Amino acid sequence: MRFPVSSAKCRHPANREIVTFFSATDFCLMQRALTLAARGLFSTSPNPRVGCVLAQGDEMVGEGWHIRAGEAHAEVHALAAAGARARGATAYVTLEPCSHHGRTPPCAEALIAAGVGRVVVAMRDPNPLVAGRGMAMLRAAGIPTEEGLLAEEARELNIGFIARMTRGIPWLRLKIAASLDGRTALKNGQSQWITGAAARQDGHRFRARACALLTGIGTVRADNPQLNVRGVYAESAESETARQPLKIILDSRLELSPEARLFADGASALVVSALDDKTRAQPLLDKGAEWLCLPEASNAAGQGERIDLKRLMQELGRRGLNEVHGEAGATLNGAFIAAGLADELLVYLAPCLLGASARPLAALPELENLTERWSFGLQSCACIGQDVRMLCRRLD
Ligand SMILES: NC(=O)c1ccc[n+]([C@@H]2O[C@H](COP(=O)([O-])OP(=O)(O)OC[C@H]3O[C@@H](n4cnc5c(N)ncnc54)[C@H](OP(=O)(O)O)[C@@H]3O)[C@@H](O)[C@H]2O)c1
Numbered sequence: 102m103r104f105p106v107s108s109a110k111c112r113h114p115a116n117r118e119i120v121t122f123f124s125a126t127d128f129c130l131m132q133r134a135l136t137l138a139a140r141g142l143f144s145t146s147p148n149p150r151v152g153c154v155l156a157q158g159d160e161m162v163g164e165g166w167h168i169r170a171g172e173a174h175a176e177v178h179a180l181a182a183a184g185a186r187a188r189g190a191t192a193y194v195t196l197e198p199c200s201h202h203g204r205t206p207p208c209a210e211a212l213i214a215a216g217v218g219r220v221v222v223a224m225r226d227p228n229p230l231v232a233g234r235g236m237a238m239l240r241a242a243g244i245p246t247e248e249g250l251l252a253e254e255a256r257e258l259n260i261g262f263i264a265r266m267t268r269g270i271p272w273l274r275l276k277i278a279a280s281l282d283g284r285t286a287l288k289n290g291q292s293q294w295i296t297g298a299a300a301r302q303d304g305h306r307f308r309a310r311a312c313a314l315l316t317g318i319g320t321v322r323a324d325n326p327q328l329n330v331r332g333v334y335a336e337s338a339e340s341e342t343a344r345q346p347l348k349i350i351l352d353s354r355l356e357l358s359p360e361a362r363l364f365a366d367g368a369s370a371l372v373v374s375a376l377d378d379k380t381r382a383q384p385l386l387d388k389g390a391e392w393l394c395l396p397e398a399s400n401a402a403g404q405g406e407r408i409d410l411k412r413l414m415q416e417l418g419r420r421g422l423n424e425v426h427g428e429a430g431a432t433l434n435g436a437f438i439a440a441g442l443a444d445e446l447l448v449y450l451a452p453c454l455l456g457a458s459a460r461p462l463a464a465l466p467e468l469e470n471l472t473e474r475w476s477f478g479l480q481s482c483a484c485i486g487q488d489v490r491m492l493c494r495r496l497d
């Protein structure tokens with residue numbers, strides 16, 4: 102049976118929107134491809150997470166997913182698994198097959214060479230410079246192509262990659278543990294722990310999918326965090342421990358101690374300052390950290406006092422970071438939100454109250470009118486142990 106689905110639209114080569122009809126089998130097999138793609142959640146960056154299924158009718162003959170940058174793409178794994186049975190098969194791929202010679206040869210060419218009979222993709226390559234070329238190569242070889250099947254799910258999986266490709270800056274998710282009255286620390290700075298163990302473990306899964314973990318000097322001073330991923334294992338075949346994201350510390354005046362716990366595991370760290378002082382940076386460099394000076398526009402004294410957050414995000418995009426996970430205090434949370442740079446708030450709300458003297462969730466300028474408020478859309482809501490997890494997305 103074939104039935105129309107409103108979300109399943111594809112773009113005609115002439116750029117006309119046309120509705121494509123997908124079968125229940127198509128849905129099941131693309132869903133399988135998405136499940137495979139998600140196995141790369143903790144390992145593929147800076148590349149996207151991609152899955153591929155090859156099927157003869159409703160019989161799967163090969164499947165694969167991209168595990169790590171520099172290694173084979175999903176289509177290559179699926180084609181190898183299918184062997185001769187790839188001929189005439191339908192390929193379900195969660196992202197348009199690549200058309201360029203990168204570290205691996207183009208997958209569109211490999212699909213053509215294997216003689217597949219049809220290619221269905223969930224979404225196009227978001228890079229405007231390459232989007233559509235893979236599909237065009239397939240069509241030029243006489244292979245029917247369709248796109249848009251489970252596109253929303255495919256986009257969610259690669260939200261950071263898409264952000265970097267389309268706007269040049271990573272997707273910024275701010276994780277915040279708060280009380281019911283929206284407080285994130287006591288007046289004296291104590292904040293460990295507001296939420297329960299299950300919520301904290303859940304937070305580590307979000308850390309693991311990010312390319313970088315970002316915090317501010319205020320949090321380092323108060324909590325001395327390790328700023329790493331703990332207790333999360335990659336779901337790839339090797340079941341190895343998750344890779345450690347880059348640690349980014351925003352430290353305007355280079356006050357970070359080289360004895361801070363975040364240096365203890367030897368993972369890569371990037372210290373960002375506003376002050377340009379090599380002598381003060383040297384002990385951090387000696388710890389193996391990288392140092393970047395990005396002051397905001399100059400003040401009267403000739404140097405910005407704080408870090409230019411926009412330039413920082415542009416620099417992180419340039420370095421190939423897809424998702425950045427912030428875990429900072431109210432100062433930086435507020436600064437990122439006010440600058441329009443926070444894409445998502447990952448808030449864990451604990452059923453407790455900390456009172457009006459406790460620190461807020463985000464330090465934001467006072468508003469005169471409710472219409473000026475910072476609004477977010479509720480993306481999802483779930484109970485995690487005794488806490489509630491709310492994923493809120495900026496409304497553009
Ligand atoms: N509940 C939670 O989820 C959670 C998470 C993390 C932290 N916390 C708590 O939050 C508290 C620390 O919060 P905090 O607000 O003091 O520290 P923070 O937000 O972690 O760091 C703020 C610092 O970042 C630096 N910075 C550099 N560029 C900046 C810019 N453009 N705009 C704003 N700041 C910039 C500033 O350093 P300079 O002042 O040197 O310029 C600023 O003081 C602690 O009590 C901690 O326990 C709670």
Ligand SMILES: [Zn+2]
Nearest residue numbers: 174199207208
């Ligand atoms: Zn490829």
